Amino acid sequence: MGKKINIIGAGLAGLSAGCYLEMNGYDTEIFELHTMPGGLCTSWKRGDYIFDGCIDFFYGTNPAYNFYHIWNELIDMKRLEIFHYPEYRRIEDKNGQFIRVLTNLDELEQELLEKAPEDRAVIAEFIGLARKFLTLSEMPNDKAPDSRGLKKWDQILVSEFTKKCKNPLLAKTIGYIFAPEVSVSFLMMLLVSWHQKNAGYPIGGSLKFSRLIEKRYLELGGKIHYNSRVKKILTKDNSAKGVLLENGKTYPADIVISAADGYTTIFEMLEGKYTDEKILNAYENCMPTPSFLLVSLGISRTFPEVPHRLIFPLEKTLVIDPVTSDEDIMLRVFGFDPTVAPEGKTVINCFISTGHYKYWVDLRENNREKYKQEKNRIADEVIDILEKRFGNVKSHVEVTDVCTPASVIRYTNNWQGSIMGWWYTIKNVLPGLEDFYMAGQWIDGGGLSVAIESGRNVAQIICKKDKKKFTTSHY
Known part of the structure; x- marks a missing residue:
C-alpha cells in the first residue's frame, strides 16, 4: 500500500x-x-417529498465532450438519467411581460429579438459572442482559432454588459440567466453547454x-x-x-x-x-459568494403551466432580515423530476440570497423561538405569494421547510454560510x-x-x- x-x-x-x-x-x-x-x-426528505438545496445543472452530460469522460471515472454516466431544460428560466417584469431563457441559441436569439427589438444590435453582439465560444469549443485544441479576442470577456462582468441594453427586461434577463457577478465568458460557456446538451440535471437530485x-x-x-x-x-x-x-x-x-x-x-x-x-x-x-435561505414546499397538486424556473416582481417587498429584502421572487418548480414527489404532487422552492448570515446564526443561538417564528413568517409569505399568483395553493401545502444560513453552517461548516466559496x-x-x-x-x-x-x-x-x-x- x-x-x-x-x-x-x-x-x-x-x-x-x-x-x-x-x-x-x-x-x-x-x-x-x-x-x-x-x-x-445534498437533499433531504420531509414526509413524501425530497427537498434539494444544490444541483440546478452540472457540466459534462454529453459523451461527445471531454468532461463527460471525467465524470465517467467516478459515476456510471450511462445509468444516469439527465434532464436538459428546453427553457431554463422565465423572467417577468411588473407589466407581465416576460422573456424565456431558451437553451437553444437559435431559439434564444428569436425570443430576444421578439421581446426586445429595440436592442437588435446588443442581441446580435450577445448571440454572436456565444456562437464564437461555441465554435471554439467544438474544435480540437491544436486546431482552435486564435481566442485572444475573446480573452477580454474574462474581465468583463455580466452586470457591465447589461448596461448596453435599452430594454430593462432584456437587461434583467441577461443579468439573471445566471448571476450579474460572473464574467461574460462564464455566461457564454454556460449558454454553449446548454446548446450542446452538455449541462443538465440528474434525475434523483443532489x-x-x-x-x-x-x-x-x-x-x-x-x-x-x-x-x-x-x-x-x-x-x-x-x-x-x-x-x-x-x-x-x-x-x-x-x-x-x-x-x-x-x-x-x-x-x-x-x-x-x-x-x-x-x-x-x-x-x-x-x-465570498453570499449565503441563502431556501423555502421548500411540498404541494399536493401539479403546476403543468408553470416553467421550471420563474422570476417575477412582487407587489409588496419581501423582507427577509434587517438588511435583506427582495423585490422579485425566484421559484423553482420540480415537475421535471418524478422522484422528488409522489404522482400528482410537486415540490416548489424559493431561493433567497442573503449576505446577512450573522443575523440568522445569532438569532438561532440566542432566541430559538424567534428564529422559528421568522422562518415560519417567511414561509407563510412565500405561500401567500404563490396563492395570489397561481391560486389553489395554500390548502394544498402539505410540508414546509426553511433552510437558513445557520442551517448551512451547522451542516457544512462553510464560512459565512457561503454557497460557492x-x-x-x-x-x-x-x-x-x-x-x-x-x-x-x-x-x-x-x-x-x-x-x-x-x-x-x-x-x-x-x-x-x-x-x-x-x-x-x-x-
Whole structure:
C-alpha cells in the first residue's frame, strides 16, 4: 500500500481526491463532520417529498465532450438519467411581460429579438459572442482559432454588459440567466453547454448524485469516517502529519488534504500559522459568494403551466432580515423530476440570497423561538405569494421547510454560510507547510465539475511529486 493520506471533508472535492488517489495506489481515509456525503451537494426528505438545496445543472452530460469522460471515472454516466431544460428560466417584469431563457441559441436569439427589438444590435453582439465560444469549443485544441479576442470577456462582468441594453427586461434577463457577478465568458460557456446538451440535471437530485461518488470511493478501497469533525491538523517541522478529531482520536498520515471550509482549515485547524498577504487579504477584505435561505414546499397538486424556473416582481417587498429584502421572487418548480414527489404532487422552492448570515446564526443561538417564528413568517409569505399568483395553493401545502444560513453552517461548516466559496481561485498549498494541500470551493470556486476537477488536480500533483504516472479507471 502506498502513502497514507488523510482527507478532510466528504464533499465532492474530497470524494474526488479520494477516488483518484485510490486509483493511483494511495491509502486514503476521509473525515466528515456530517452523517452523509456531499457537503452542499445534498437533499433531504420531509414526509413524501425530497427537498434539494444544490444541483440546478452540472457540466459534462454529453459523451461527445471531454468532461463527460471525467465524470465517467467516478459515476456510471450511462445509468444516469439527465434532464436538459428546453427553457431554463422565465423572467417577468411588473407589466407581465416576460422573456424565456431558451437553451437553444437559435431559439434564444428569436425570443430576444421578439421581446426586445429595440436592442437588435446588443442581441446580435450577445448571440454572436456565444456562437464564437461555441465554435471554439467544438474544435480540437491544436486546431482552435486564435481566442485572444475573446480573452477580454474574462474581465468583463455580466452586470457591465447589461448596461448596453435599452430594454430593462432584456437587461434583467441577461443579468439573471445566471448571476450579474460572473464574467461574460462564464455566461457564454454556460449558454454553449446548454446548446450542446452538455449541462443538465440528474434525475434523483443532489444526495443521490453524491451517493454515487461515495459508492465509487468505497469500491476503490477508501474509508469514510462520518460524525468525525477534525479539530486540528497535526504538523511537525512544518510538515502535515495527520489529524486530531474533536473526540480526541488522532490519525497519522504522510499527507493531509483539506477539502473542508477554507477559513476553518487555515485559521482554526492550522491556527493561522501558514498564511501570507494574499490569504489574509482574501479572508479579511474580500466577500465570498453570499449565503441563502431556501423555502421548500411540498404541494399536493401539479403546476403543468408553470416553467421550471420563474422570476417575477412582487407587489409588496419581501423582507427577509434587517438588511435583506427582495423585490422579485425566484421559484423553482420540480415537475421535471418524478422522484422528488409522489404522482400528482410537486415540490416548489424559493431561493433567497442573503449576505446577512450573522443575523440568522445569532438569532438561532440566542432566541430559538424567534428564529422559528421568522422562518415560519417567511414561509407563510412565500405561500401567500404563490396563492395570489397561481391560486389553489395554500390548502394544498402539505410540508414546509426553511433552510437558513445557520442551517448551512451547522451542516457544512462553510464560512459565512457561503454557497460557492470565492468567485476567483487561489493556490491549493499554504506557504511554509509541506505535505499539505487544499481542494474545493475555497480554492477553485463553486460548481460540481469545478469541485471534481479540484480534487482530481490535487491527486495529479501528488502523483507528479512522487514521480508516479497518474492513471484513472472508468465505468
